[in-house]
Amino acid sequence: MRKHLWTLALLGLLAACNQNAVRPPQNTGPTLASSENLTYVQNEVVVAYQGEAALHEAIRKLGAKEIARIPELRAALLRVPGDALKASKALKGLPGLRYAEPHLAMALAPKDDPVVQRRTGGEGLAPLGNPSDQIFDELPQYALDPRHLNAKPAWDRGFFGEGVTVAIIDDPADVTHPDLATNWAGLAYDPVTNTTYTRAEDWIAFIQGLNALSNTYHGTFVASTVSAAKDGQGIVGLAPRTKFLPVAIFQPSYVGDFYTARGIVWAVNNGAQVLNNSWGGLGYGNLVKEAFDYALANGVVVVASAGNSYKDEVRTPAGYPGIIASVAADGNRNKTDFSTYGRHVSSAAPGLDVLLANPTWLGGGYGLISGTSFSGPYTAAAAALVKGACPGATPYQVRRALETTTWEQAFHRTKGWGHLNAGNLANLLAQGCSALPQKGSVVRVKVEYQNERGLFPGLLADVILRGQGLRPGDPTDPTPIYWARTDQNGEAWFYEIAPGTYEIYVAGADLALTGGLPEERGTFVGTLVATSGSTAASPDFKLVRLLASEVNLNPTDPYEPNDSMAQATPISYGQTSQLAYIFGQPQDYDFFQFTGTAGDQIRARVYARSSIGGTLDSYLYLLDTNGNVLAENDDLVPGQITDSEIVHTLPDDGAYYLVVTSYTIAMGGQDDSPFNKYRLELQKTN
Ligand SMILES: [Ca+2]
Ligand SMILES: [Ca+2]
Ligand SMILES: [Ca+2]
Ligand SMILES: [Ca+2]
Structure with a gap:
């Protein structure tokens, strides 16, 4: 399970080190910035638009340059002169805009994750159960045996996933591994440069050119979970006649949401019927969600790992609507301790010490590995068995076909509808496609x-x-x-x-x-x-x-109307305001008045999104009695803590004003949200 970098602050895991590990998506070497649990390319903005006019207006307004576009999603990647999060906020309210968001970044951080560890070289290759019924090709695979995925009855009935292509959206998978070469789809994609590879040697040269071979193995393990050939050598994937389509969104670090979305769209446009996503994190990216919607709208099944966070929570993309979220199970078909779970999860599959293919550039052969990264592709493979039998099955029908044929066939939020059972699934498929569950x-x-x-x-x-x-x-x-x-x-x-x-x-x-x-x-x-x-x-x-x-959606600002010096609300030293809102008009300004003495050192602090949640990126002014601006502040810590603070020594005796608004309004835009909440605190510090 690979992680969104932008969630690491919430997870409390090595956030600082990982930023250093991020490989720039392009030779121009963009810098990453972090704010409010988001990590993003400092000067790149994703803009989604209704029509071209809105895109052109956004470009003009930001002084931006278009880098790339995904026509299918009506979205463009722009380079902007300043901070991307600020720039995306400045576009709020632009007619014809669907959304603007900073170009969110994620990072591969498998070493943060205690459960994603490889062991190669034949050490303990049969960790669970008796190997006598676990040999399907050459090496023992408990995951497929009659007590787990129960693969043999499905194959005996002819369900191998033949004719189905599964995209492996991951780090670049090895298309030359002896157990994978025959099932490579013949296409592979680098979404950063928009390059499609059709020759194995060119793809391998691309991987070598990333200069990170020791960190590039995850996609190969994942691909073999689905597609390793049934050929008498090594191991077998659960759908051993599927073709796999590598899409390199980790190179080896995450390349940014725009390129991930481009990779998803490319996979759909190039024949994938199932997308496997063994990655995720917290947070919500509009563009990636819409890319998956594009897949679902085209009848493509989307599977994602639930996560390795040990707890009941919704991670993405696993938590987006229509996506099949997979929990990792152990040798007893129970949820592993590390697996993320919750009401949104669909089902469980083996994800502890599973035997999979190791890339040739790391010595080849096979290794044991754990994580929802591997229960996910077993689930994608099961989906491919359905698609192979019933190409017209919709993503929801596929999901329900898996969920209604599990071992348990009963729901529990620790593993959804239960542990997958390909033998039961085959019994359903053998009844013909009309026996599939109803459409979604x-x-x-x-x-x-x-x-x-x-x-x-x-x-x-x-x-x-x-x-x-x-x-x-x-x-x-x-x-x-x-x-x-x-x-x-x-x-x-x-x-x-x-x-x-x-x-x-x-x-x-x-x-x-x-x-x-x-x-x-x-x-x-x-x-x-x-x-x-x-x-x-x-x-x-x-x-x-x-x-x-x-x-909840019409909060009362107790101080309104307070839109001018004449209407200002009194505030005094040591006082904190009640909860107030930048809300109720397109450009709300909230005026507060206090009386000071020359030489008073004051500190005025807005508590908003960074400290009490909500949506307000605050902006604060200090005015003198004539309305002249003495001081102003956007962010307490630029780009990181977006609440505002002014520290100032008063020049005269008399009346002063503090004015609270939002960053977007201060920049001339409009910002009218009932979630724009704040409190204002005033202190004298001498
Ligand atoms: Ca094999
Ligand atoms: Ca107000
Ligand atoms: Ca006001
Ligand atoms: Ca601010």
Whole structure:
């Protein structure tokens, strides 16, 4: 399981060292920046647009340069002169913009992860059970035996995944390993340079050119989980006649969300029917989520590792709607201690000490390795068995085919619907494609906010769909729950989800910052029915109009109106304001007045997004009695703590003003969100 670098602050794991390990995605060598748990390329912004006009306006406004574009996702990568997070905020409210976000970075950090360790050279190759029924080619593989994935009955019935291509979105896999060469799809992709490789020697030369051979093995292990040939040598993948398609998003470190999204789109456009993603982290990237939506809309199954975080939490991409999240199981078919779990997970597969292929550049042969990185591709392989038998099966049908044929066939949030069983799956497939479970749904939710001033689209928020009757806290409750984020138009999409009736909840767009499970968050705003067989072209649609009476979405700023010196709210030394909001008008300024004496040293501090959550990147001014700006501050620690602070010595006796607004408004833009909360503190320090 590879990690998003931008989650390491939350995990508390070696964040500083990993930044040093990041390999620049291009020769130009971009610098990484970190702010509020996000790590991103300091001067690159991803812009998603409705039409070209909005893109051109964004470029003009930022003084940016277009680096690359993904037409399928209506998204472009821009180089900007200043800080990318600030630049993306400056675009808020631009007509025709869908969203702007910094070019998020992730890093490969397998050594942080105690469970992702290789052992090669024949040491302890049969760690669990009796090897007598574990030989499928040459070496023992407990994962496939009759007590685990139960592969043989599936193969005996002719289900090998023939005709199916599985993309290995990972570090570049070895297409020359003796157990993989015959099942390479003949194409491989470097998304950074947009290069498609068709000759093995060119691909290997590309890998060697990355100068990181000792850290490049993960993708090869993953590819062999799915596609190792059944040829009498070495090992066998669960779907041994699938072709694998390597996409290099770790080179060996993570190359950035834009290139990951480009790699996903390339895989879909080049014949992949299943995408394996043995990576992830916390946080939410709009572009990568939309790339997976593109895959799902094209009937491509998406599998992701749940994570190796030892706890019940939603990581991404595993937690995006429509993605099959895999838990790692041990030799007893129980969840491993390290596996991430939760209500969103689909199923479990072997992920402890599994025997897989080691790259030829590291000596070849085989090794033992652990992690949800490997339960994931066993799941992708099971999906390929379904696609091989029923090419028209939708991603939701594939998911349910796996979930309804597990050993347990009962839900528990520690391993979803249970441990995969390919023999049971084959029994289902043998009944023909009409026996597959019903099709899933595609749902579009649009959130608008209405108050006495009118109707406002584009509230940036988390939208949570909870199946009716959800019992939070009950670990055996199988009711589905999904989470997605709105774009600037207020739209949130849910591809390939379970049909049924849902309750819709809306919450502040800060899940990644504040944590909390989706099932415990949000304000109830209505219901919708998702119908089996709805599609991207014809989704189930629900317009949610949030009224001013919905308390959580219409916070009262106790000091309004306070938009001028004449309306200023008094504040005195030692006082902290109540919770207030930059909200209720496109450019809200909140004025506070205090009286000081010449020589007073004051410290005025805004507590906002960086300290109390929410969405406000604050900006603070100090004015004298005539309205002249004496001091101003954007960020307490530039680019890292976006709350504001002014320390100043007063020049005269008399009245002074502190003015709080948002960074976006201070730059001339508009920023009107009910999640823009803050408190203002004033102190005299001498
Ligand atoms: Ca083999
Ligand atoms: Ca206000
Ligand atoms: Ca105000
Ligand atoms: Ca700020």
